[in-house]
Amino acid sequence: MLRDLTTFHLGGPAELYLEVKNKKDIIYAHNLAKKINLFVLGGGSDILVSDKGIKGIVIKIIDKTLKIKGNILVGRAGVVWDYLVEKSIQKGLSGIECLSGIPGTLGAAPIQNIGAYGQELADTFESLIAFDRKNNEFIKMNKKDCRFAYRDSIFKKEAGRYIIFEVTLKLKKDNTPKIKYDSLSFYLNENGINNPSLWDVRNAVLAIRKAKLEDWNIIGNAGSFFKNPEISKNDFQKLKKIIGEVPAYPTGNKVKIPAAFLIEKAGWKGKSFKTAAVSDKHALILINLGGKAKANDIKNLAEKIVLDVKQKYKIKLVPEVQLIGF
Numbered sequence: 001m002l003r004d005l006t007t008f009h010l011g012g013p014a015e016l017y018l019e020v021k022n023k024k025d026i027i028y029a030h031n032l033a034k035k036i037n038l039f040v041l042g043g044g045s046d047i048l049v050s051d052k053g054i055k056g057i058v059i060k061i062i063d064k065t066l067k068i069k070g071n072i073l074v075g076r077a078g079v080v081w082d083y084l085v086e087k088s089i090q091k092g093l094s095g096i097e098c099l100s101g102i103p104g105t106l107g108a109a110p111i112q113n114i115g116a117y118g119q120e121l122a123d124t125f126e127s128l129i130a131f132d133r134k135n136n137e138f139i140k141m142n143k144k145d146c147r148f149a150y151r152d153s154i155f156k157k158e159a160g161r162y163i164i165f166e167v168t169l170k171l172k173k174d175n176t177p178k179i180k181y182d183s184l185s186f187y188l189n190e191n192g193i194n195n196p197s198l199w200d201v202r203n204a205v206l207a208i209r210k211a212k213l214e215d216w217n218i219i220g221n222a223g224s225f226f227k228n229p230e231i232s233k234n235d236f237q238k239l240k241k242i243i244g245e246v247p248a249y250p251t252g253n254k255v256k257i258p259a260a261f262l263i264e265k266a267g268w269k270g271k272s273f274k275t276a277a278v279s280d281k282h283a284l285i286l287i288n289l290g291g292k293a294k295a296n297d298i299k300n301l302a303e304k305i306v307l308d309v310k311q312k313y314k315i316k317l318v319p320e321v322q323l324i325g326f
């Protein structure tokens, strides 16, 4: 059952589940799935799978080979992301230390251009090798090809086309990380760490995450359920008239608003709907209540929140988590 392979602890069966190791296996699975659906599963930490499960073939790449030469990291899709972060720090390489503690695999990291505490994958991404199911070939894709944006990439826009096999990152040999994120600087200052090392940053990020987020091993969840909306400066002024002071971060000619703030303001923090709930620790996290949730209840709760925030603040929240098999 897919519920055993996702951090929401939800999801019915896969029609066929295959663990694949190499390029040959990927081509085999692709050929098998010529006329049926093929879904690539990583660590299952960014998906909500329906209780009906997934029709067709679900594959999981289990190759965890990781090679580090100088400042270049080359890893297969099955490498556990946080293991790679830890290894990079052991080698004195900077660039992904703020991405400590993100669940999931290296192969999935480019899909939504993972990001946290002022860093995102695109900052250090060099290239990847993927199987292009449209043209039946393995191809190399550079940063431009991947069209990375905030929690977005070509892999979301053309979902199902590419199976990522290997990812290359280029880090910096540098043990003096630059902190760009306020809450992280604040934590380091509070703890008397003035010139943080890479390990200090990793430990700080892990501590903040532990305090702020739900542990998915105990309470099923997929991290932030929604993206932080980016709105025009004009809409930002309109929002301020409705809501008063709003935390906001400028991004070019737009303004990014924390979705958690809007959800909390709308009164959803800690609220439940049937077997699903909004975490009372963090309003952006939807949780599997008592481990007994129905995937549909999580989906319906998410839809209720979207509708309510839209009605109250004229902002449409967009899920970060992908809904599969509904």
Ligand SMILES: Cc1cc2nc3c(=O)[nH]c(=O)nc-3n(C[C@H](O)[C@H](O)[C@H](O)COP(=O)(O)OP(=O)(O)OC[C@H]3O[C@@H](n4cnc5c(N)ncnc54)[C@H](O)[C@@H]3O)c2cc1C
Binding pocket: 007, 039, 040, 041, 042, 043, 044, 045, 046, 047, 061, 077, 102, 103, 104, 105, 106, 107, 108, 109, 111, 112, 113, 114, 115, 116, 155, 162, 163, 164, 165, 213, 214, 216, 221, 222, 223, 224, 322
């Ligand atoms: C507690 C918690 C905290 C989180 N915090 C963060 C955070 O701070 N920042 C952040 O960005 N994300 C965060 N996430 C979300 C999630 O961890 C990331 O998006 C992660 O990259 C998903 O990896 P995965 O291997 O679990 O992918 P899955 O959930 O298994 O898959 C996600 C998508 O990637 C596709 N995919 C997976 N592997 C491949 C592949 N090899 N080739 C092609 N497609 C593939 C899947 O088909 C699916 O569409 C968090 C999640 C949880 C549960």
